[in-house]
Amino acid sequence: MILYGRDMSPFARRVAIWCDLQGREVERRQLLVAGPQWEEIKAVNPLGRVPALVLDDGEVLVETAAIIDHLEETAPEEARLLPAGGAERRRTLQDIAYATSTAEKIVALVYDKVRRPEEFHYPAWIERLEGQIRAGIQVLEGRVPEAGWLSRTDQPMGGDIAVAIAGEMVEVVFPDLDVGDTPMLDRLVADMRGLPAFAETRPKP
Amino acid sequence: MILYGRDMSPFARRVAIWCDLQGREVERRQLLVAGPQWEEIKAVNPLGRVPALVLDDGEVLVETAAIIDHLEETAPEEARLLPAGGAERRRTLQDIAYATSTAEKIVALVYDKVRRPEEFHYPAWIERLEGQIRAGIQVLEGRVPEAGWLSRTDQPMGGDIAVAIAGEMVEVVFPDLDVGDTPMLDRLVADMRGLPAFAETRPKP
Structure with missing residues (x-):
């Protein structure tokens, strides 16, 4: 493939x-x-x-x-990296949904703030996107457990991948954006770095 | 709900x-x-x-x-409105994927051209989005069969809903945008209007 x-x-x-x-x-x-x-x-x-x-x-x-x-x-x-059905699948797909939503807003902010000449920056829109990213990151922070994986198994699964990608991306691309304290999310990202597939794909801005 | x-x-x-x-x-x-x-x-x-x-x-x-x-x-x-598996599911999810992609670009163009004061309009970006919408609509046009539903059954299913929504939306929101000829897509949208749930939810800009 x-x-x-x-x-x-x-x-x-x-x-x-x-x-x-x-x-x-x-x-x-x-x-x-x-x-x-x-x-x-x-x-x-x-x-x-x-x-x-x-x-x-x-x-x-x-x-x-x-x-x-x-x-x-x-x-x-x-x-398989998604539960087959029921409450576990719904929970995992919501982990992914909030991670996707947050990542989409990070990408939108790249388009609005990085790829667009400064004279076309629209401050109200940038502020809106930054607020949505902050809200999204805090939702993710609230979903990560105190210890272990979002999958509640002994290995990271689909939810862990999506959430850690969003958490790491905001930090790599917008290090100056204050998204609040995120000790749980930081811990998840650090744990995910133990996986070569995650560590080796860290984005380079 | x-x-x-x-x-x-x-x-x-x-x-x-x-x-x-x-x-x-x-x-x-x-x-x-x-x-x-x-x-x-x-x-x-x-x-x-x-x-x-x-x-x-x-x-x-x-x-x-x-x-x-x-x-x-x-x-x-x-x-259920999605095939359970195999090539039929893959095809239907791709109908939805192209419809979603196109709809996302239509929404992005609303944000860039309608909700943003004119002095912040970035012509290169608007042109890019318009090109993506045109390409997306033409992909959808190519996926709609000459007759009948995308579902290849006797009733519209998930792919028909998503594709018809994207096709109708561009026409409602950006009637002046030239997306090329779309006889198949227009036929699908017209057929979908026979469903009250589709007809009654037509967006009002």
Whole structure:
């Protein structure tokens, strides 16, 4: 399989780590969603968005949740990273939902504050996004247990991956943004760094 | 259940129609994600995003894909709107993925072009979003069959809902945006208007 998208995309990174924890071989194409590399991405996904996963038979899958649905369905049961159903699945999908929401707002802030010339910065919108990121990070902080994984098993699973990616990303990309105290989230990110797939995909701004 | 989010949100609207087609009773709270009503949304989802679905026991679910996962899991088999697995599920989730991607870019363009004072409009970004919307709509056009539903059954299912919402939204919100010819998509939207849940939730800009 070939995965399009850089580690700077919290969504491409999530797919990369997911594949690794499931023991899958994936060839990475860490292309920019801007400049000439964007054309290469658009040849795979006409919208020019990542992640895009090209399966071994050439079928292209786009959008993180849809890609992960396929990865889960085709993995052996013991390699699945989402609970099969019930309250545990709902809880894990909400861990992922809040992490995704927060990560989307971090990406939106990159677009609004980093990629846009300063004369087009709209302060009210930047303030709104910063507030949403702070709220999201605090929701995640409240969901991380005092010890152990969000999965409540002896290994990190889908919720841990998504939450740790969002927590690490805000710190890497916006180190000056005050998101409040996050001792639980910091602990989770530190623990996740014990996994090569997480440590080696730390985004480089 | 209580659903937060207006019909103008393609994601809240998708959840509303999904619930209706599954025969579920849902109380709508069509609140604006701006102004004083935003505080009411933030009391339910601290990030202030919709959709948010409050279950009958008070549990809150956020994020469209996670909400729909729960609706599918708890529906009787004959009321499910996604295929259970395999190539059919993958195809339907890709219909939804491209529709979601396109709808996200339409929402981003609303933020960039409608909600932001004109002096902060960044032409290069608006052009990029318009190109992504055009590409997304054309992908959807290519996925709609010549006749019948995307579901390939005798009734519209999850893919039809998502694709028709994206197709109708661009036409309602940006009628002057040239997205190219879309005879198949227009036909699908027209057919979907035969469903009260779709017709009655048409967004009012």
